[in-house]
Amino acid sequence: MSEASMSSQALALAVPRRRRAFFRAGWGKQLMLQAILIFISFTVLLPLVWVVSMSLDPRNISRPTELTLIPPGASLQAYQDVLERPTSNPVSLIQLAFNSLGLAAGVSLGSLGLGVLAAYAFSRFKFPARRALMIAIVAVLMVPSVAALAPLFVFLNKIQVNSGDFSFNLRNSLLGVGLALTSGALPFAIWNLKGYIDTIPKELEEAASLDGASPTQTFLRIMLPLATPALAVTAFLGFLTGWTEFVMSWQFLTNPENFTLAMALWNITGQYAGNTPWSKFSAMAIIVALPVSVVYLSLQKYIVGGLTIGGVKG
Amino acid sequence: MASFAITEAATAAPAGSRRGAPRWLTAYLYILPATLIMAAITYWPILFQVYMSFTDYGLRNLRFDAPAPNFVGFQNFIDLITNGITVIPNFSFWGMLAFNLFWTFSNVIFHVAIGILIAVVLNTPGLRFRGIYRAIFILPIVIPTLVVATVWKNMFDTDYGAINQGLAAIGGLFGVTPDHFHIRWLEQIDPPIPGIPLPLSYFALLITNIWLGWPFMTIVATGALQSISKEYYEAASIDGASGPQQFFRITLPLLRPAMIPAAMYGLIVTFNLFNLIYMVSGGGPLRQTEILVTTAFRLVNEQRLYGVAAAFGIYTMIILLVLTLLTNRITKATESYV
Numbered sequence: 001m002s003e004a005s006m007s008s009q010a011l012a013l014a015v016p017r018r019r020r021a022f023f024r025a026g027w028g029k030q031l032m033l034q035a036i037l038i039f040i041s042f043t044v045l046l047p048l049v050w051v052v053s054m055s056l057d058p059r060n061i062s063r064p065t066e067l068t069l070i071p072p073g074a075s076l077q078a079y080q081d082v083l084e085r086p087t088s089n090p091v092s093l094i095q096l097a098f099n100s101l102g103l104a105a106g107v108s109l110g111s112l113g114l115g116v117l118a119a120y121a122f123s124r125f126k127f128p129a130r131r132a133l134m135i136a137i138v139a140v141l142m143v144p145s146v147a148a149l150a151p152l153f154v155f156l157n158k159i160q161v162n163s164g165d166f167s168f169n170l171r172n173s174l175l176g177v178g179l180a181l182t183s184g185a186l187p188f189a190i191w192n193l194k195g196y197i198d199t200i201p202k203e204l205e206e207a208a209s210l211d212g213a214s215p216t217q218t219f220l221r222i223m224l225p226l227a228t229p230a231l232a233v234t235a236f237l238g239f240l241t242g243w244t245e246f247v248m249s250w251q252f253l254t255n256p257e258n259f260t261l262a263m264a265l266w267n268i269t270g271q272y273a274g275n276t277p278w279s280k281f282s283a284m285a286i287i288v289a290l291p292v293s294v295v296y297l298s299l300q301k302y303i304v305g306g307l308t309i310g311g312v313k314g
Numbered sequence: 315m316a317s318f319a320i321t322e323a324a325t326a327a328p329a330g331s332r333r334g335a336p337r338w339l340t341a342y343l344y345i346l347p348a349t350l351i352m353a354a355i356t357y358w359p360i361l362f363q364v365y366m367s368f369t370d371y372g373l374r375n376l377r378f379d380a381p382a383p384n385f386v387g388f389q390n391f392i393d394l395i396t397n398g399i400t401v402i403p404n405f406s407f408w409g410m411l412a413f414n415l416f417w418t419f420s421n422v423i424f425h426v427a428i429g430i431l432i433a434v435v436l437n438t439p440g441l442r443f444r445g446i447y448r449a450i451f452i453l454p455i456v457i458p459t460l461v462v463a464t465v466w467k468n469m470f471d472t473d474y475g476a477i478n479q480g481l482a483a484i485g486g487l488f489g490v491t492p493d494h495f496h497i498r499w500l501e502q503i504d505p506p507i508p509g510i511p512l513p514l515s516y517f518a519l520l521i522t523n524i525w526l527g528w529p530f531m532t533i534v535a536t537g538a539l540q541s542i543s544k545e546y547y548e549a550a551s552i553d554g555a556s557g558p559q560q561f562f563r564i565t566l567p568l569l570r571p572a573m574i575p576a577a578m579y580g581l582i583v584t585f586n587l588f589n590l591i592y593m594v595s596g597g598g599p600l601r602q603t604e605i606l607v608t609t610a611f612r613l614v615n616e617q618r619l620y621g622v623a624a625a626f627g628i629y630t631m632i633i634l635l636v637l638t639l640l641t642n643r644i645t646k647a648t649e650s651y652v
Contacts, residue, residue: 045453048457143634146610150627157376180355183356243458288461293453296455
């Protein structure tokens with residue numbers, strides 16, 4: 001009681017003190033800080049404003065020679081061009097977006113589903129070789145996918161079915177890329193989800209178990225709802241992995257109908273400056289970035305809370 | 315308190331086996347799917363990689379009924395570190411490793427320093443429009459690196475890029491003709507600073523990656539700053555400590571526990587920053603800005619030297635393992651230190 005009243009007194013004292021600090025930051029200092037921050041904002045926004053401005057340019061210029069905020073005769077023509085035929089390959093934007101969406105959703109759901117099962121077991125059960133298995137999973141966390149690209153390519157390439165007209169090569173398919181990405185995303189998913197589940201008190205599950213719930217029921221009814229923030233973040237980061245993946249899809253896929261948005265964006269970035277369709281490139285960049293950026297921004301608060309990485313809270 | 319004791323006792327008893335399957339079996343069933351996928355697609359290829367690295371595995375061995383590749387012993391490993399990979403001009407393993415490490419540390423130093431400074435500025439009491447600035451500063455984190463890299467690559471274009479045009483516009487205000495700003499950011503071979511063997515494209519990459527990297531450090535630093543008690547500063551003010559003194563004696567030491575893990579994480583990420591290097595400079599000019607992961611990709615994607623690439627991948631993994639263990643050790647060692 002006395003403690004509570006004391007802390008509220010301290011709070012009452014602290015408020016006017018903070019207000020005094022506000023006035024202490026005088027006008028000169030305020031102006032200087034604002035100037036610094038406006039300059040930093042300008043540097044952050046420059047590439048973004050540039051790309052938006054380019055995408056609105058109706059001339060689809062191959063040689064932009066001036067910097068303009070809103071180009072003369074701004075239009076959405078470039079977006080329409082990109083929609084019809086984004087690259088020189090005979091593939092529509094809808095097809096590319098569909099491929100990217102499928103890949104991203106597959107990686108997201110796959111790594112989340114398999115990851116949360118494993119994370120639950122690692123967090124709540126005691127079983128032989130538990131520690132060894134966890135170390136084996138975390139050990140590959142830092143290995144970039146490029147480092148094992150050669151064997152993965154050879155291995156997936158061996159899984160082929162050729163019978164008559166039907167031929168399937170796991171390496172040259174979105175399924176193969178998706179499997180590779182899911183496996184690559186699993187260590188992080190397991191590690192992150194385990195970290196979060198470890199922080200959830202066991203009492204609820206124990207109560208459920210006392211009431212006769214099986215481990216599976218406890219997992220589905222108690223654990224999953226409680227772990228929602230971490231599940232959402234893991235799912236989103238898995239989606240982001242699939243949506244922006246470049247290395248494996250660029251290496252594995254040869255059929256234009258399997259190409260993804262990320263590959264198409266690199267395709268029109270212009271290895272040959274001067275021939276770059278700048279407006280089309282800019283429109284494409286925005287189309288690739290916008291969906292995930294908007295989701296990221298709206299989930300931002302939860303992403304910080306649902307990540308256990310770093311563990312920098314005090 | 316009493317109810318807590320009861321649940322403790324209940325779990326201490328051999329529970330769970332009531333419904334048939336013992337608990338350890340249930341646990342294995344839960345981890346089985348993830349383990350199967352990872353065994354097939356992560357661990358098996360890594361083992362296969364060890365075999366491949368001792369062979370001359372190439373394009374001709376890819377066919378379904380192809381003969382087994384020839385065993386070449388440690389030839390791939392030796393060729394790589396003695397610059398015996400003649401198909402790639404200017405290939406130098408040690409030069410590349412040195413650049414990769416320099417690239418990593420130089421970037422993270424800028425990220426952490428700028429990140430902390432901006433966090434401190436943003437944290438100034440009484441600052442106006444704080445929310446707007448925070449919303450703007452999150453953007454580099456939010457936009458996929460792939461898009462950032464492709465946009466900056468085009469911005470650095472010599473003739474039509476925004477950087478040179480912007481510089482020309484600023485130069486025009488001071489009467490400098492636009493010809494002076496025909497800077498070949500990504501192609502110029504001569505180092506811009508005489509005596510320092512860093513190409514101009516390194517600085518272009520550095521600018522891009524500073525743009526990309528400091529906001530994360532600002533977020534971490536802001537979180538840590540807000541947990542520093544105001545009383546330290548009040549006490550310091552009463553004792554007559556100046557602003558800079560307070561910054562170096564209070565703020566920096568108290569930020570350290572949060573910034574070191576973040577910096578270690580940044581080191582690993584920057585060391586492997588494939589998209590940025592591959593897409594902005596392409597490792598050029600003359601492979602001067604090539605790093606390990608971009609080379610690993612080229613060995614597979616362009617040269618199709620699968621055996622050499624496997625050996626290179628093993629080198630990369632060993633180097634990363636050492637780097638990770640070192641950073642983990644530094645992080646752990648500084649955890650208890652406040």
